[in-house]
Amino acid sequence: MTDPLYTKDIDLDPIRKCRLAILGYGNHGRSHALCLRDSGVRDIRIALRDGSPSRSKAEADGFEVIGLDEAARWADAIALLAADEAHRQIWDQHIAPHRKPGQALILCHGFSIHYGLIEPPADADIILAAAKGPGGAVRQEFEKGKGLIGFWAVHQDASGHARELALAYLAGIGSGEVGIFPTTFREETVSDLFGEQVVLVGGMVALAKASFDRLVAAGVSPRMAYIDCVHEIKYLADLIQARGIAGMYEAISDTAEYGARQIEDAIAGPELRRTFDRAMTAIEDGSFARRWVETYEAGNAMTADRARDRELPVEAAGAELRSRIYGDAK
Numbered sequence: 001m002t003d004p005l006y007t008k009d010i011d012l013d014p015i016r017k018c019r020l021a022i023l024g025y026g027n028h029g030r031s032h033a034l035c036l037r038d039s040g041v042r043d044i045r046i047a048l049r050d051g052s053p054s055r056s057k058a059e060a061d062g063f064e065v066i067g068l069d070e071a072a073r074w075a076d077a078i079a080l081l082a083a084d085e086a087h088r089q090i091w092d093q094h095i096a097p098h099r100k101p102g103q104a105l106i107l108c109h110g111f112s113i114h115y116g117l118i119e120p121p122a123d124a125d126i127i128l129a130a131a132k133g134p135g136g137a138v139r140q141e142f143e144k145g146k147g148l149i150g151f152w153a154v155h156q157d158a159s160g161h162a163r164e165l166a167l168a169y170l171a172g173i174g175s176g177e178v179g180i181f182p183t184t185f186r187e188e189t190v191s192d193l194f195g196e197q198v199v200l201v202g203g204m205v206a207l208a209k210a211s212f213d214r215l216v217a218a219g220v221s222p223r224m225a226y227i228d229c230v231h232e233i234k235y236l237a238d239l240i241q242a243r244g245i246a247g248m249y250e251a252i253s254d255t256a257e258y259g260a261r262q263i264e265d266a267i268a269g270p271e272l273r274r275t276f277d278r279a280m281t282a283i284e285d286g287s288f289a290r291r292w293v294e295t296y297e298a299g300n301a302m303t304a305d306r307a308r309d310r311e312l313p314v315e316a317a318g319a320e321l322r323s324r325i326y327g328d329a330k
C-alpha cells in the first residue's frame, strides 16, 4: 500500500500561481472554489453557461463569473466540475475551439477521459484530483480544518509538472489534511461507478424499497416500516464509517447481529453476484457510459423515473415522518 501524502509534503504554488477557471458551480464547484480561495489561490473565475441559475450564488460568494468560451481563452487551468454527461458537449463546443495553448484540465472524476468523451490535445496536462465524497462535504470538512480523502492521477503530462498541479489542487481543497493517494483514471472511474450503482445508491435504494414494501404487506404501518428500513440507514452507515463492518457488528445488539449473519450470505447469493457481474461488464466495456451520455444528449433523461418515485408509498411515509418530526417535508 502506498503511503499517503499530506499538506506538509506539498507545494501549493503550482495552483496558487494559476489563473484558474472553475467550470460549474454545483456541489463540487462551489466547495472547491471557496476552499481554494481560502488556500491562497487568488485568480479564480467561475465559468458558467448562459442563463445559469448558479450565477447569483457565485457572485454572492464574491467570485467573478465568466462565460465558457471566455474561460477557455483566459485560464491556465480549467477545473471541469460540470456534470460528467455534459463534458463532451462542453469540451467540443466551448473549450476545444477557444482554449489557451498549454492549458491544463483538472477533473474530479475520471469518467469523461476514461471513456474518451474528451480527446485532449497533446499540449494539455490532464489530471485527476478527486476528493472522494459529495461536494458539500469538501467544504464542511475544510471548515473543520480537515478534508476528504484525495486521489490523484495523471493521464497526460505535457508540462512535466502535472503531478505537482494535482497535488497542489488537492491540498488546496483540504485533502492534504487527511491524506492523498495515487490512483489511475481507470481505477477511479470503475470503482466510483460500481460503488454508486450496486451499493451507495442502486443497492441501498433497492433494499430500502423492497424491504419497506414487504413490511407494509405484513401489516406494519408505513411510518414504522420507513423508520426501520430507510430512516435508520444513516445510523448504521455512520457506525461503519467510524468503526468498519466488524466494529459496527460489535456496536449493535446481539439480536441484530445474529439475525443479520443468518441472512447476509443469502442476500449475497448467486443472483446478486450475476447482477454485480452485469453491472461491472457494462462499466468496463463502456456500454453504460455510452448509453448514459446518449440518453442525456437526447434530452430525455430521468424525468419520468423521478415523477414515478415521488408517487411511491415509501416517499409518502418519509415525507410524513419528516414533516412531523422536523417540520420539513422536503
Ligand SMILES: NC(=O)c1ccc[n+]([C@@H]2O[C@H](COP(=O)([O-])OP(=O)(O)OC[C@H]3O[C@@H](n4cnc5c(N)ncnc54)[C@H](OP(=O)(O)O)[C@@H]3O)[C@@H](O)[C@H]2O)c1
Pocket (backbone or CB within 6 Å): 023, 024, 025, 026, 027, 028, 029, 048, 049, 051, 052, 053, 054, 055, 080, 081, 082, 083, 084, 086, 089, 090, 108, 109, 130, 131, 132, 133, 134, 135
Ligand atoms: N470525487 C468524487 O468523489 C466525486 C463525487 C461527486 C461528484 N464528483 C464529480 O464532480 C463533478 C461535478 O459534480 P457535482 O456533484 O458538483 O455536480 P452538480 O452539483 O450537479 O453541479 C453540476 C454543475 O454542472 C453545471 N452544468 C451541467 N450541465 C452543464 C452544461 N451543459 N454546461 C455548463 N455547465 C453545466 C451545472 O450548471 P448550472 O449551475 O448552470 O446548472 C452545475 O453548476 C462531476 O465530474 C462529478 O463526477 C466527484
